[in-house]
Amino acid sequence: MNFNENRPIYLQIIDFFCDQIMTKEWQTGDRIPSVREIAVQMEVNPNTAIRAFHDLQEEGVLYNQRGVGYFVEEKAFEIVKEKKRREFINNKLPHIFKDMDQLDFTIDDFKIAYQKNSSGQ
Amino acid sequence: MVTIENLTFAFKKNPPLFNQLNLKLEKGNTYGLFGLNGAGKTTLLNLISGMLFPDSGECLIHEAPARERLPKVLSDLFILPEQFELPKMDALKYIDIQAPFYPGFDFETISLILTEFQIDTGKNLTELSYGQRKKFMIAFALASNASLLLLDEPTNGLDIPSKSQFRKIMAAADLDNRCVVISTHQVRDLNTLIDRVTLLHSGTIIFDQTLKSISDKLSFIKLKTDETRSSLYSEDTLGGQFAICLKDPADEETLIDLELLFNGVIQQPEPFNRVFQNGGVL
Numbered sequence: 001m002n003f004n005e006n007r008p009i010y011l012q013i014i015d016f017f018c019d020q021i022m023t024k025e026w027q028t029g030d031r032i033p034s035v036r037e038i039a040v041q042m043e044v045n046p047n048t049a050i051r052a053f054h055d056l057q058e059e060g061v062l063y064n065q066r067g068v069g070y071f072v073e074e075k076a077f078e079i080v081k082e083k084k085r086r087e088f089i090n091n092k093l094p095h096i097f098k099d100m101d102q103l104d105f106t107i108d109d110f111k112i113a114y115q116k117n118s119s120g121q
Numbered sequence: 122m123v124t125i126e127n128l129t130f131a132f133k134k135n136p137p138l139f140n141q142l143n144l145k146l147e148k149g150n151t152y153g154l155f156g157l158n159g160a161g162k163t164t165l166l167n168l169i170s171g172m173l174f175p176d177s178g179e180c181l182i183h184e185a186p187a188r189e190r191l192p193k194v195l196s197d198l199f200i201l202p203e204q205f206e207l208p209k210m211d212a213l214k215y216i217d218i219q220a221p222f223y224p225g226f227d228f229e230t231i232s233l234i235l236t237e238f239q240i241d242t243g244k245n246l247t248e249l250s251y252g253q254r255k256k257f258m259i260a261f262a263l264a265s266n267a268s269l270l271l272l273d274e275p276t277n278g279l280d281i282p283s284k285s286q287f288r289k290i291m292a293a294a295d296l297d298n299r300c301v302v303i304s305t306h307q308v309r310d311l312n313t314l315i316d317r318v319t320l321l322h323s324g325t326i327i328f329d330q331t332l333k334s335i336s337d338k339l340s341f342i343k344l345k346t347d348e349t350r351s352s353l354y355s356e357d358t359l360g361g362q363f364a365i366c367l368k369d370p371a372d373e374e375t376l377i378d379l380e381l382l383f384n385g386v387i388q389q390p391e392p393f394n395r396v397f398q399n400g401g402v403l
Contacts, residue, residue: 007373011373039292040293042313045315046296091373
């Protein structure tokens with residue numbers, strides 16, 4: 001497992017879980033891998049892995065059935081989508097805007113590029 | 122589990138290596154014991170395991186002095202030295218002879234780990250390569266179920282896939298009721314396994330914090346040349362500096378750069394320790 005960028009490992013685990021939910025790989029009621037399985041896969045101390053599970057449990061994305069494991073909550077998809085939207089607006093957009101300014105890339109250029117990309121798919 | 126109080130120790134005729142050293146090790150933690158070459162990491166592990174005796178002060182394991190080497194202490198402690206000799210016999214014979222010293226020894230665990238590490242249990246231990254012998258001893262250490270595990274540079278001599286296997290095996294081991302101390306200068310091999318950073322320098326423990334509290338209080342960021350932000354420590358890099366700053370509540374948590382932290386604390390421990398004593402204020 002490689003760790004990218006400057007994000008703490010537990011946040012990278014959260015990102016991975018959120019991706020699984022956004023792509024519907026994991027759906028409401030699914031049982032997800034255990035803390036130990038994730039720790040082994042990521043080669044990290046289980047205490048690090050458990051933080052990711054706890055955080056997502058608090059946010060209402062996962063629930064824990066004692067002795068059985070962690071499962072995906074009913075509203076997980078909506079909650080993750082909202083969370084990802086906020087992250088996109090607060091963290092990614094400012095960088096995109098900055099690059100656009102530096103490169104004289106206008107909103108209209110952006111629209112054209114977006115439409116090209118969408119029609120290409 | 123381990124309480125070291127005002128420990129002073131010197132090798133014959135040399136100035137003291139440790140001077141009034143204090144340290145507490147608790148179960149449920151995996152300590153990364155870091156220090157420069159010659160700081161005394163190995164010596165400290167030898168004092169904890171009772172192989173060396175303090176000149177003054179005490180090292181207690183569950184309230185029993187380590188130097189008394191009580192059987193109940195030694196059967197619940199395993200030290201894996203960096204260099205070791207193994208007798209001329211195969212792995213199974215060795216396990217047969219050594220396992221009875223550890224009442225909680227888990228035969229299933231050792232056979233799982235030896236399989237994972239692909240150790241030939243039919244070969245004489247003396248015929249195995251250094252890395253293979255090391256892996257055999259790591260397997261034995263984990264299977265001993267000793268609640269105090271002292272590992273001196275465990276990844277030294279391991280090839281690249283073995284390092285990854287080692288991390289997986291450590292991640293899978295049930296360490297809730299155990300205290301693990303990993304001494305190393307290979308920060309990158311082990312930084313994901315430890316949950317506490319313990320820094321040995323100039324004869325004492327100059328820093329001892331959990332990774333959680335470090336990432337709660339400090340940010341590890343790259344500052345561009347035009348950015349000004351006061352830092353506790355920084356190193357120049359292309360187009361700016363790698364810096365350790367006080368974490369602003371608005372900062373997202375950053376990945377701890379153990380090398381940067383190590384260099385910073387070694388150079389000047391006081392500002393760092395003030396941060397942790399005063400709840401994050403310089």
